[in-house]
Amino acid sequence: MADLSTNFSGIKSPNPFWLASGPPTNCGEQVMRAFDAGWGGAVWKTLGEPIVNVSSRLAAVDYKGQKMTGLNNIELITDRPLESNFKEIYEVKKRYSDHAVVASLMVESKEEWKEIIQRAEDAGADGLELNFGCPHGMCERGMGSSVGQEPKVLELITSWVMEYAQTPVLVKLTPNTGDIVVPGIAAVNGGANGISLINTVKSIIGVNLDTLVPLPGVGGQSTNGGYCGPAVKPIALYMLSALAREPKINIPISGIGGISTWQDAAEFLALGATNVQVCTAVMHYGYRIVEDLNDGLNNYLDDKGMVSVSELIGKAADNVTDWGDLDLNYGVVPKINEDTCIGCQLCYIACLDGGHQCIHTRQSLCWAHHGESDHGVNPRIEPGPAETHNIGTTPVHVPFVDEDECIGCNLCSLICPVPGCITMEEIPHAKGRESWNERIAKGLR
Amino acid sequence: MKMNYQLTENRLETKFHDVKPLYSVSEAEIEANRCLFCFEPPCIKACPTEIDIPGFIRKIASGNIRGSAETIFRSNILGTSTSRVCPVEESCSGACVYNDLDNKPIQIGRLQRFATHKAMELEIKTDRPLFLPSEAVDKKVALIGAGPASLSCAAYLALEGVQSIIYEKNNLPGGLNTTGVAPYKLMAEDALDEVQWLSKYGVQIQTGIEIGQDFTLSQLLDENDAVFLGIGLGQDTFPGIKGEDLDNVWGATELIKKIKNDSNFELPIEVKKVVIIGGGNTAIDISRELAILGVSEVDIVYRRTENVMPGYKHELIHAREYGVRLLESYIPKEILKGSDGRLQLLTQKTNSSTESIHNADWIVMAIGQLKFAGEIIPELDLDDSGCVIVDETTKETSIQNLFAGGDCINGGKEVVNAVADGRDAAHAMLKNWGIYPVNSNLKNREQ
Numbered sequence: 101m102a103d104l105s106t107n108f109s110g111i112k113s114p115n116p117f118w119l120a121s122g123p124p125t126n127c128g129e130q131v132m133r134a135f136d137a138g139w140g141g142a143v144w145k146t147l148g149e150p151i152v153n154v155s156s157r158l159a160a161v162d163y164k165g166q167k168m169t170g171l172n173n174i175e176l177i178t179d180r181p182l183e184s185n186f187k188e189i190y191e192v193k194k195r196y197s198d199h200a201v202v203a204s205l206m207v208e209s210k211e212e213w214k215e216i217i218q219r220a221e222d223a224g225a226d227g228l229e230l231n232f233g234c235p236h237g238m239c240e241r242g243m244g245s246s247v248g249q250e251p252k253v254l255e256l257i258t259s260w261v262m263e264y265a266q267t268p269v270l271v272k273l274t275p276n277t278g279d280i281v282v283p284g285i286a287a288v289n290g291g292a293n294g295i296s297l298i299n300t301v302k303s304i305i306g307v308n309l310d311t312l313v314p315l316p317g318v319g320g321q322s323t324n325g326g327y328c329g330p331a332v333k334p335i336a337l338y339m340l341s342a343l344a345r346e347p348k349i350n351i352p353i354s355g356i357g358g359i360s361t362w363q364d365a366a367e368f369l370a371l372g373a374t375n376v377q378v379c380t381a382v383m384h385y386g387y388r389i390v391e392d393l394n395d396g397l398n399n400y401l402d403d404k405g406m407v408s409v410s411e412l413i414g415k416a417a418d419n420v421t422d423w424g425d426l427d428l429n430y431g432v433v434p435k436i437n438e439d440t441c442i443g444c445q446l447c448y449i450a451c452l453d454g455g456h457q458c459i460h461t462r463q464s465l466c467w468a469h470h471g472e473s474d475h476g477v478n479p480r481i482e483p484g485p486a487e488t489h490n491i492g493t494t495p496v497h498v499p500f501v502d503e504d505e506c507i508g509c510n511l512c513s514l515i516c517p518v519p520g521c522i523t524m525e526e527i528p529h530a531k532g533r534e535s536w537n538e539r540i541a542k543g544l545r
Numbered sequence: 546m547k548m549n550y551q552l553t554e555n556r557l558e559t560k561f562h563d564v565k566p567l568y569s570v571s572e573a574e575i576e577a578n579r580c581l582f583c584f585e586p587p588c589i590k591a592c593p594t595e596i597d598i599p600g601f602i603r604k605i606a607s608g609n610i611r612g613s614a615e616t617i618f619r620s621n622i623l624g625t626s627t628s629r630v631c632p633v634e635e636s637c638s639g640a641c642v643y644n645d646l647d648n649k650p651i652q653i654g655r656l657q658r659f660a661t662h663k664a665m666e667l668e669i670k671t672d673r674p675l676f677l678p679s680e681a682v683d684k685k686v687a688l689i690g691a692g693p694a695s696l697s698c699a700a701y702l703a704l705e706g707v708q709s710i711i712y713e714k715n716n717l718p719g720g721l722n723t724t725g726v727a728p729y730k731l732m733a734e735d736a737l738d739e740v741q742w743l744s745k746y747g748v749q750i751q752t753g754i755e756i757g758q759d760f761t762l763s764q765l766l767d768e769n770d771a772v773f774l775g776i777g778l779g780q781d782t783f784p785g786i787k788g789e790d791l792d793n794v795w796g797a798t799e800l801i802k803k804i805k806n807d808s809n810f811e812l813p814i815e816v817k818k819v820v821i822i823g824g825g826n827t828a829i830d831i832s833r834e835l836a837i838l839g840v841s842e843v844d845i846v847y848r849r850t851e852n853v854m855p856g857y858k859h860e861l862i863h864a865r866e867y868g869v870r871l872l873e874s875y876i877p878k879e880i881l882k883g884s885d886g887r888l889q890l891l892t893q894k895t896n897s898s899t900e901s902i903h904n905a906d907w908i909v910m911a912i913g914q915l916k917f918a919g920e921i922i923p924e925l926d927l928d929d930s931g932c933v934i935v936d937e938t939t940k941e942t943s944i945q946n947l948f949a950g951g952d953c954i955n956g957g958k959e960v961v962n963a964v965a966d967g968r969d970a971a972h973a974m975l976k977n978w979g980i981y982p983v984n985s986n987l988k989n990r991e992q
């Protein structure tokens with residue numbers, strides 16, 4: 101049993117799984133049920149001057165039979181009285197002293213920040229998260245992502261908050277910006293104790309082609325919303341790693357965006373997150389998913405011989421580098437397993453039309469050479485065994501690879517429907533390592 | 546404790562193919578991702594052991610195979626064999642919400658087999674056991690019969706540090722998993738592998754010991770803190786008609802045991818036609834087994850009609866795929882020996898005086914098995930049909946500290962019912978001793 105407990109800038113929790121600010125953390129009753137289910141912490145639904153919400157609010161992308169691979173929302177911050185929220189935070193903390201409760205806040209003036217911070221801390225919040233990320237509605241009122249997109253404003257408001265806050269402060273960043281490192285450094289300069297990212301990605305999720313109203317519809321109209329769920333994970337992973345690699349950012353990062361399994365979480369931790377937050381996956385399946393998050397992460401750490409989650413944090417971060425530092429002499433080529441190949445020829449057509457014309461079949465050999473381009477579609481090598489077995493009475497045509505022509509892009513192995521059939525294998529090279537930066541340093545190009 | 550049970554190679558059962566083979570990794574992944582992860586789903590309610598089915602399937606999908614198997618075993622320690630022998634079409638998969646969408650239900654048994662099988666491989670590969678049995682406590686339980694009921698009870702006790710010894714009269718443990726279940730679902734060697742796996746967690750078994758002969762019940766009650774009765778059912782019952790003692794008239798479970806365990810047993814080539822008498826799953830099983838083994842004509846003779854038959858519809862459909870015929874509304878009257886030396890079954894049509902003769906090389910009686918608990922423990926309270934009466938929750942019998950489960954209390958249901966009984970009895974004993982089970986889930990997960 102690995103030790104899953106975490107300490108985020110002084111905010112302790114029994115495991116690295118926190119609920120992100122959103123509908124799952126709307127009220128105390130929910131947060132208590134979540135803690136009972138096994139969540140380590142919760143960032144409360146953003147608190148501020150209560151607003152009026154619209155209906156409907158959500159729309160989703162379904163992808164090939166999987167529901168809600170991406171979710172879009174136009175919900176604002178809490179629509180419940182601040183008084184009730186603070187009372188519930190107090191009740192939760194009274195009952196769950198070992199769990200982390202972080203108050204997400206969003207107000208405008210310095211005076212308002214002062215007041216709301218005091219009330220949140222009086223209620224017993226273990227920390228504060230500044231919502232500088234909401235990309236819809238609130239930004240039109242000069243808050244949310246309109247702060248996150250202006251580093252100077254972000255730094256100023258953060259420094260106001262630091263004047264008053266007694267508990268650790270996280271700045272939640274918006275991904276809707278050119279270079280995520282810039283607001284990240286602004287948060288550090290403003291004195292923040294931690295960063296959380298990402299909030300949602302500005303989006304229009306689709307259009308109802310019958311009514312010609314984009315989704316989600318509000319009385320025949322719509323507006324842009326914020327995108328989240330499994331679809332945004334790669335964006336979040338990149339932004340996390342960009343911050344983790346930046347030496348000026350020396351505060352812990354809470355990873356958010358598209359996490360639904362322990363494997364997703366482990367990837368965030370490996371790229372440098374100290375803990376993770378989840379919203380959409382809970383909206384899809386409920387708090388109960390945390391059981392496998394804890395169990396799966398624990399089993400993974402045990403398998404890897406790691407005794408605590410802190411051993412995993414940042415383990416993959418150093419393996420991210422600039423393109424210019426990659427080894428130009430490294431190479432891989434596909435190996436097609438003739439016994440498991442089912443002869444679908446998807447790799448052949450992918451490489452022919454979308455790759456570099458290096459996979460061939462026996463039948464393709466009769467094709468004419470394409471003039472005098474640098475390489476043609478006819479292989480320079482002898483064809484491999486074309487038919488190794490039958491499906492029913494029909495022989496399977498196993499394609500083969502012209503390794504001399506292959507540029508090692510991975511495409512064929514990515515589209516192959518048979519697990520383990522196409523593997524990319526390293527080709528040994530005698531030349532030794534050389535990167536583009538090294539070439540430039542030698543005066544080469 | 547290392548146990549070694551030898552099975553010989555030339556058993557007829559090795560000629561059968563697995564009807565639901567182990568999923569490949571990609572098959573399991575695709576099927577697992579199809580699960581909707583319903584909340585409080587009907588599949589769990591349809592499982593007598595109440596495995597958290599969507600929970601273990603989600604763990605397959607997330608690649609947490611170890612966790613998936615633990616989820617299964619905490620509710621059903623015989624999750625490996627039940628994944629293969631359970632009539633899932635009637636239970637969990639039959640309740641899957643996809644049926645309501647006119648969609649193929651989730652193949653729960655096959656996913657369960659995948660998770661338990663892969664986890665056992667991982668256990669060996671990583672040298673990390675799935676469970677850490679609790680430290681020994683000063684309690685001792687004797688169990689009678691090494692079938693699924695006792696194995697489950699003993700395992701859940703052993704996992705909490707209770708010394709558990711099973712006495713089995715047969716020379717092989719496993720009960721009907723080893724001797725009775727159709728080989729195209731589970732072979733004897735798979736049943737024995739499962740027993741071997743349980744022994745790793747402290748279940749002890751002494752074979753070749755018959756309670757009532759070698760020990761008495763009162764001896765066991767004196768020497769142990771509790772005793773569990775898991776003796777199942779007895780010999781095949783016969784209808785009591787003239788000629789039933791002729792050669793080539795078999796009891797169904799007797800014949801099945803020979804097919805599964807006996808290396809000297811062969812099906813004579815002269816046996817071209819077999820008539821089976823009965824209408825339950827045992828009748829259907831033996832009909833299909835004989836048809837697969839090459840008997841060209843197999844007829845099931847049933848005294849009532851197909852729609853009231855206790856055998857499962859899906860089982861009958863599969864038997865018919867092998868050419869098995871069901872003859873409805875025939876009442877067996879007498880067995881005669883014809884002049885050609887073959888058997889003749891004389892029947893009468895229900896509600897009519899029409900008589901027929903059915904020629905057969907063999908006749909197999911599959912009308913039930915003897916309830917014999919009263920024979921070895923005369924003072925035990927039984928119901929009218931001869932089943933042991935137990936408390937519904939604790940499974941305690943009319944004799945204090947004597948618990949019972951499985952076929953001997955329900956008259957013959959499924960392996961999974963026996964597993965549930967064994968587990969519930971273990972929990973009741975632990976509760977009596979103030980021990981909270983840390984390695985298993987309580988019923989209804991009321992923790």
Ligand SMILES: Cc1cc2nc3c(=O)[nH]c(=O)nc-3n(C[C@H](O)[C@H](O)[C@H](O)COP(=O)(O)OP(=O)(O)OC[C@H]3O[C@@H](n4cnc5c(N)ncnc54)[C@H](O)[C@@H]3O)c2cc1C
Binds near residue numbers: 960961
């Ligand atoms: C032919 C057949 C096919 C079946 N197929 C299936 C199936 O596909 N799926 C399914 O779920 N269920 C099936 N069942 C039912 C299932 O096998 C039983 O419900 C289950 O095995 C009951 O478990 P048990 O532990 O109560 O009894 P058993 O499995 O019968 O085990 C009882 C054990 O006790 C031993 N014993 C008896 N008396 C004594 C004594 N005095 N001293 C010591 N030991 C003793 C016996 O030798 C035996 O090993 C089938 C049953 C039959 C007969």
Ligand SMILES: Cc1cc2nc3c(=O)[nH]c(=O)nc-3n(C[C@H](O)[C@H](O)[C@H](O)COP(=O)(O)O)c2cc1C
Binds near residue numbers: 145379
């Ligand atoms: C309906 C909805 C409401 C949200 N409300 C808030 C909010 O009030 N404050 C906030 O900081 N983030 C809010 N978020 C963003 C989430 O906290 C989170 O950053 C984002 O959804 C990405 O994580 P996910 O992919 O796990 O959902 C909301 C998201 C959704 C879907």
Ligand code: SF4
């Ligand atoms: S999920 Fe609940 S709140 Fe949302 S539309 Fe349905 S019933 Fe209403």
